[in-house]
Amino acid sequence: MTKISELKDFSECSTTYILAVNDTINVINGKWKAAIISSLFFGKKRYGEIEKDIPKINSRMLSKELRDxxxxxxxxxxxxxxxxxxxxxxxxxxxxxxxxxxxxxxxxGLEHRKNVIGKTI
Structure with a gap:
């Protein structure tokens, strides 16, 4: 994995910087991907276990996001x-x-919520 310290100076907006940020956004694009990844941080899971971890996700969306x-x-x-x-x-x-x-x-997110909304979770 590349470390920021190993990258060239990004003092100016570069194509590499934009592409890397876009790659990250493309991987997590969507409402549920970060939640699915978070669920799997705790080990292998079957479909139903992931579904239970994420309230309000429907089966069709979970299937689509897992394929992506x-x-x-x-x-x-x-x-x-x-x-x-x-x-x-x-x-x-x-x-x-x-x-x-x-x-x-x-x-x-926690800091932003505290500053903008004035409360923590």
Whole structure:
């Protein structure tokens, strides 16, 4: 994983900077992706377990978002030859590395809520 200190100086807006930010946004684009990734930080889970972790997500949307995350290399889907067929989802190395991004987002969100709304969760 590239460290910010290893990158060239971004004192000016560069194409590399814009592309990297857009790549990040494309991976988490949507209401549910960050929640799904967060659920999987705690280990492999079956579809129903993820669904229980995320209130208000419908089955169709969870399926779509899991496929998108799999296509983006964040989640891996493992199918087991059992009856009924067993399916588990887990984070890839890239998915686990995304925790740093979510931790910063959490920190910023809590501070922003406190400053703008005037209360904490």
């Amino acid at each position: 995350l799999e296509a983006n290399g964040i989640v891996v889907r493992k199918v087991y030859d059992t009856i009924p067929v067993g399916v588990e989802y887990e984070l890839t190395e890239s998915g686990h590395a995304f925790r740093k991004v979510l931790d910063v987002m959490l920190e910023w």
